Amino acid sequence: xxxxxxxxxxxxxxxxxxxxxxxxxxxxxxxxAAPRVVNIADLRRLAERRLPRVVFDYIDGGAESExxxxxxxxxxxxxxxRPRGAxxxxxxxLQTTVLGTTLALPFLLAPVGSTRMFYPRGxxxxxxxxxxAGTAYVLSTLSGCKLEEVKAATTxxxxxxxxxxxxxxxxxxxxxxxxxAGFSALVVTIDTPVAGLRERDVRNGTKELVSRRPWTMLPxxxxxxxxxxxxxxxxxxxxxxxxxxxxxxxxxxxxxxxxAALEQSVxxxxxxxxxxxxxxxxxxxxxxxxxxxxxxxxDAGVEAVVVSxxxxxxxxxxxxxxxxxxEVVSAVRGRxxxxxxxxxxxxxxxxxxxxxxxxxxxxxxxxxxxxGAGGGAxxxxxxxxxxxxxxxxxxxLGCASVAELGPSYIEVxxxxxxxxxxxxxxxxxxxxxxxxxxxxxxxxxxxRSR
Ligand SMILES: Cc1cc2nc3c(=O)[nH]c(=O)nc-3n(C[C@H](O)[C@H](O)[C@H](O)COP(=O)(O)O)c2cc1C
Numbered sequence: 075x076x077x078x079x080x081x082x083x084x085x086x087x088x089x090x091x092x093x094x095x096x097x098x099x100x101x102x103x104x105x106x107a108a109p110r111v112v113n114i115a116d117l118r119r120l121a122e123r124r125l126p127r128v129v130f131d132y133i134d135g136g137a138e139s140e141x142x143x144x145x146x147x148x149x150x151x152x153x154x155x156r157p158r159g160a161x162x163x164x165x166x167x168l169q170t171t172v173l174g175t176t177l178a179l180p181f182l183l184a185p186v187g188s189t190r191m192f193y194p195r196g197x198x199x200x201x202x203x204x205x206x207a208g209t210a211y212v213l214s215t216l217s218g219c220k221l222e223e224v225k226a227a228t229t230x231x232x233x234x235x236x237x238x239x240x241x242x243x244x245x246x247x248x249x250x251x252x253x254x255a256g257f258s259a260l261v262v263t264i265d266t267p268v269a270g271l272r273e274r275d276v277r278n279g280t281k282e283l284v285s286r287r288p289w290t291m292l293p294x295x296x297x298x299x300x301x302x303x304x305x306x307x308x309x310x311x312x313x314x315x316x317x318x319x320x321x322x323x324x325x326x327x328x329x330x331x332x333x334a335a336l337e338q339s340v341x342x343x344x345x346x347x348x349x350x351x352x353x354x355x356x357x358x359x360x361x362x363x364x365x366x367x368x369x370x371x372x373d374a375g376v377e378a379v380v381v382s383x384x385x386x387x388x389x390x391x392x393x394x395x396x397x398x399x400x401e402v403v404s405a406v407r408g409r410x411x412x413x414x415x416x417x418x419x420x421x422x423x424x425x426x427x428x429x430x431x432x433x434x435x436x437x438x439x440x441x442x443x444x445x446g447a448g449g450g451a452x453x454x455x456x457x458x459x460x461x462x463x464x465x466x467x468x469x470x471l472g473c474a475s476v477a478e479l480g481p482s483y484i485e486v487x488x489x490x491x492x493x494x495x496x497x498x499x500x501x502x503x504x505x506x507x508x509x510x511x512x513x514x515x516x517x518x519x520x521x522r523s524r
Contacts, residue, residue, distance in 0.1 A: 102448040106455040111447075114419045114440045117456055121192075121446030124304055126297040128278040129191050133442045136386035137270035143386030145394040146417030153396070153426045154485045161472030166465045168476055172411065172434050173259050173356045173377055175231050178208025179461055180476045181424055183453075184385075184415050184436035185235035185261065185360075188329075190218025192446040194311035198227035200445055203453035205230030207461070212261055212436065215239060215248065216332060218315035225255040235261040235360070236349070238339035240320045240327060248319050249352045260353045261380070265361030267340045269333050270388040284314060284329040346374045358413070361388075363398045365405035372409045378433075379406065381414035385438050396427060397490065403431035421463020428476055429484045 111117055122130050136143030170180040183204045189196035197219040201211035205228030213224050215237040225232050234252035238245050249260065275281075279294030298305050320327040320335075327335060350357055359371040360380035371379050381402045383392045392398075395416035403412050414427050415436035427435050437460065444456030468476070471483055 103451040103455070106444075106448050106451055111455060111459075113459060114443060114456060117443040117447045117452060117459075118439075120448070120452075121443045124301065124448075125192065125446045126301045126304060128275070128280055128283060128294065128297050129304075130446065131274035131278055132188070132272075132280065133186075133192065133439060133446060135272050135274035136390065137272055137388055138390035140386060140390065142383055142390050142392050142394065146383070146386050146396075147419060148417075149394040149396045150417060150420075150423045150426055152487050152490075153430075155422075155425075155467075155471060156483055156485055157470060158472030163469050163472060163474040166468040166474060168461065168464055168468075170434050170476055172210070172413070173358075175210070175258065177210060177231075177434065179457070180428060180434045180464070181418070181460060182210040182212060182233075182413075182434060182436050183441050184438040185212040185214035185263070186438055186442050187214040187216030188218060188315070189214070189442070189445060190311065190315050191308070192442060193449040193452075194307045195219055195223075195227075196445055196449075197224045199450035200441060200453045201225075201228040201230070201232060203450045203457060204228060204441075206454065207457045209457070213257070213319075215319060216317055217319060218317070220318045221248070221252055221257070222255045225257060231259075232257045233259040233261050233358070235263055237263060237266065237336065238341050238345065239317075239332070239335040240322050241339060242348070244320060244322055245349075246352050247321060249349070251319070253353065253355070259356040259358055259377075260349065261358045261360050262341060262346065262349060262376075263360045263384075264341055264367075265363075265382070265384050265388045266336055268337050270384070270390070272387060281330075281333075286314070286330070343370060343374060346371075346376070350375060362402055363392055363395070365401050368402040368405040368412075372406055376410055378411035378413055380436060381412065381416075381432070382436070383416055385416055396430065399427065399430045399432060418460075421460045421465075422467045424460065424464055425467045425471070425476075425479060426484060428479045429481055430486075431481075 111120065121133070168179050170177055183200060189200060193199060197213055197217045201213070201224045204211040208230065210231040210233060211228060212233045212235050213221055214235050221234060234257040236245060236249065252260070278297065282290045283294050285291060314329055316326040316328055318326045356377040358378040358380060359376045361382050361384060362368050362371060362379040363381065363383060368379055379402065381395050381399050383389070383395055395414050399414050406412055411433045412431060413434050413436060414432045415438060418424055418435055418437050419440055424435050440460065441453050441456045444452035446452070448455070473479060473483060
C-alpha cells in the first residue's frame with residue numbers, strides 16, 4: 075500500500091464537509107461587515123432574508139402572545155447606567171471564570187435546538203466560532219450534529235444540555251458519550267414539561283413539514299422553494315435531520331417525534347440525583363426564575379443555575395429574566411454560580427446583567443441570527459458585535475474590567491417589585507428596589523430603600 079504523503083492528508087474538519095458551492099467564509103464575512111451589519115438587529119434582518127419563513131420564525135418566535143419574549147428585551151431599557159467620568163480605561167478586561175474555566179468573554183453560546191436547519195453542520199460551525207472567540211458552546215440534546223463532531227470542531231469548552239427524551243437509558247448513554255468526547259459541564263433544562271405553544275410554528279406548518287408525507291407537506295413547501303440558496307445547502311447537508319444524540323434502540327430519534335418525546339420525559343428534582351451520579355462533573359440547572367427553585371437547585375448540589383425562561387418560548391407571561399435575576403442571586407447567596415439568559419441583543423445588556431449579579435450570560439437568538447445570516451462567519455460577527463459593545467460600554471462607564479462591575483454602575487426603576495413571599499424584601503413591595511453586592515462573596519442582595 076502506498077503510504078500517505080505528508081501534506082496530502084486533510085483532517086475531517088467542519089470546513090471540509092461544507093457543501094462545495096457554499097460561499098467561502100471570507101466572502102460571506104464581507105457581506106456581514108459594516109455598514110451592512112452594525113448590530114444584532116441587522117443580522118436578524120439578513121437571517122430573515124436567507125431562511126425560509128418556517129425556519130426564521132422558529133428562531134425568532136416565542137410562546138402564545140409573545141409577552142415574555144418582548145419583555146425579556148424591553149426590561150433592559152428600564153435600567154440606566156451611572157458612569158464614572160474622567161476615568162481612563164485604555165484596556166478593558168472582558169475575561170471571566172465560569173465553573174473554573176476562564177473565558178475570554180462573559181457570555182456563552184446558549185443551547186439552541188435544530189441549529190442544523192439554519193446552516194449546514196450548524197452546531198459544529200457555531201461551536202467553532204465560539205471557540206475561536208474564546209468562549210464556550212452549549213450543545214442542545216436536540217441537535218442535528220453528533221456531539222463528538224461538535225466537540226472536535228471547536229478549541230473552546232463545550233457543555234452538553236440534556237433533555238430526558240428517549241428515557242433514562244438513552245440519556246445515560248448520551249451523558250457517557252459527552253463525557254468521553256470531552257464536554258466539561260452538563261446543563262439540565264427544567265422548563266420544558268411540555269413544549270410551549272409557538273403559534274408561528276403552527277401557522278407555518280412545522281408539524282406538517284416534518285411529517286415526511288408529501289401531500290401533508292405540500293401546502294407549506296413554498297417556503298423552502300422561495301429560498302433556493304438555503305434549500306441547496308439543506309439538501310446537500312442531508313435534508314431533514316434526525317437527532318444523532320438521542321439514540322433509541324431503533325436508532326436516532328426522528329424529527330417528528332420531538333413534541334411527544336418531551337412530554338414523556340419530564341425532568342423532576344429527584345432526577346438530578348441519578349444525573350449527577352451518571353455525569354460526575356459540574357451540573358448546571360437552566361430555567362430557574364424564583365428564589366424557591368434556586369434554593370432547591372442549590373440544595374440538590376448543582377454548581378450553577380441559569381436564570382432563564384427559555385427565551386420566552388415556554389410559559390408566556392413569566393417575568394423577564396433580568397427582573398428575576400436579583401431574586402435568584404439573593405437566594406443563592408454565593409453557594410452556586412448564577413448565569414442568566416434572555417433578551418440579550420447588545421453588549422450593554424450583558425453589562426446590566428453582570429451589574430445585577432450574573433457571573434456570565436448565555437446568548438441564544440443573537441448568535442442564531444448570525445448563523446442563519448451567514449453560517450460560522452455570521453456567528454463570529456455576532457460575537458464580535460457583542461464583544462466590541464462590551465469593551466466600549468465598559469470604557470464609557472469608566473470601568474476597566476467586567477470583574478469590577480456591580481450595582482453601583484446602574485439604577486433600576488423605583489417601581490420594580492420582588493413579589494416572591496420568601497424574598498427578604500417582599501414585605502415592602504412598593505418601595506424602591508436597591509441592589510447591593512457583597513464584594514467578598516460576590517453575591518448580590520436586593521432590598522427596599524425605605
Ligand atoms: C430556536 C431556539 C431553540 C432553542 N432550543 C433550546 C434547547 O434545545 N434547549 C434549551 O435548553 N434551550 C433552548 N433554547 C433556549 C435558549 O437556550 C436560551 O434560553 C434562549 O434563547 C435565551 O434567550 P435569547 O434567545 O433571547 O437570547 C432555544 C432557543 C431558541 C431561540
